Amino acid sequence: MAAAALFLTAALASPAASTAAPLPTPLFPSVRSAEVIEPALPVEEFPGQVQEACEIWKDLAWPRSSRPTDYPVADTRLVIRGSNVYRNRSGDLPLDGHYREYDVNPRNRGEHRDAERVVRDEDTHTVWYTGDHYDNFQEVSSGCE
Numbered sequence: 445m446a447a448a449a450l451f452l453t454a455a456l457a458s459p460a461a462s463t464a465a466p467l468p469t470p471l472f473p474s475v476r477s478a479e480v481i482e483p484a485l486p487v488e489e490f491p492g493q494v495q496e497a498c499e500i501w502k503d504l505a506w507p508r509s510s511r512p513t514d515y516p517v518a519d520t521r522l523v524i525r526g527s528n529v530y531r532n533r534s535g536d537l538p539l540d541g542h543y544r545e546y547d548v549n550p551r552n553r554g555e556h557r558d559a560e561r562v563v564r565d566e567d568t569h570t571v572w573y574t575g576d577h578y579d580n581f582q583e584v585s586s587g588c589e
Contacts, residue, residue: 478536479580487587494573497548497562498588500524506564508544514553522550530563536581537572541565548573562588 487495504515507527514523526546537543548560559577562584564570571584 478534478574478578480536481580481582484583484585487584490573490582490584491575493548493560494562494584495587497524497546497560498571498584500550501526501546501562501564502589506544506546506566508566517550520550521552523553524550525557526561534578536578537563538565541570542567 487498500517501524503518507513507515509527510529512525512528514525515527516522517524524547527544530543530545532539532541532543543563543565546562546564547557548562549558551557559575561574561577563572563574563581569589571588572581573584574581
């Protein structure tokens with residue numbers, strides 16, 4: 445036991461141990477960083493369903509809710525889910541934003557959601573699109589405010 449303590453003391457006192465830079469501690473270690481795709485593009489440059497979703501959410505006045513909520517899509521039997529807080533745990537979007545997430549694709553009530561989302565900053569109205577459930581983001585520069 446004394447030998448182990450002596451070894452540990454010697455290791456901690458060694459020059460290599462004292463000059464090594466500490467490893468950064470991620471805020472949320474289980475969350476991996478996404479890729480932010482450049483450049484920002486107008487909504488017309490994204491898949492057509494993104495522009496359609498922007499119109500749906502604009503018509504609904506970009507609602508806000510404490511939890512994911514299904515909203516009826518006008519003139520259809522479909523619903524679209526969104527309006528809850530997006531926490532930006534990976535820190536890929538600007539850190540000072542206040543975000544909400546919204547589905548891109550309407551679905552029948554009871555069906556599973558897919559991976560496409562738009563994330564909107566409530567303060568700046570900047571919108572980001574992710575087609576792969578937050579693995580990649582691309583800013584929508586116009587047409588989806």
